Amino acid sequence: MTVKEVADNAERHQRILRLLALIRSIAVQMQFQERDAQESALHLAGRVGAIGRVALTSIAAGTDLESLVLDELLVHRVHRSGIIVDGPEVRLNAKSAELVGLLIHELVTNSVKFGALSQSQTQLRVVWWISGPGDSRLHLEWGESGVRIPFGTVRKPGFGSQVVKRLIASELHAEGDMIFSNEGVLCTAEFPVSEALLRYE
Secondary structure, three states: OOHHHHHHHHHHHHHHHHHHHHHHHHHHHHOOOOOOHHHHHHHHHHHHHHHHHHHOOOOOOOEEHHHHHHHHHHHOOOOOOOEEEEOOOEEEOHHHHHHHHHHHHHHHHHHHHHOHHHOOOOEEEEEEEEEOOOOOEEEEEEEEEOOOOOOOOOOOOOHHHHHHHHHHHHHHOOEEEEEEEOOEEEEEEEEEHHHHEEEEO
């Protein structure tokens, strides 16, 4: 076995261990969500599926952020106007792609059920940009507007908030927040480029 083959095997082994640790972390976080067993199983299956889709991406090539967002919308059969997905070409490394993919999955799922993607004549903007050039950072923003919240409905932070405030914050040294308003959800996340990106242009 060549040195390169040994290194490739070690990298694959580390990625498998990281994926298992991430799934375990998801399961631990989910125990604090008040759901019955069937609903929990469906949510866990969706989250593991989101991670799996990203995990199939080549480690060497990285994961294109725009494709990651569009693929998740496609999985949920979202085909409509009023959606803006825009930003420079960036390729996420394996670790950040898995976590950002999980976050986008949570945001899309929530939006399809309760937010901008559940109603007509609403707007959704998913945008990202790089700040720098010193301490370069990747900024990601998911913003909904025009959502009509039924009177008396209280939208509480759920698993998506845990992803952005705990998982991504701890694993990628990121900062983020999720705000629920009468217009919809505003989620922001900010990552050090050195932690999140394989390449950007």
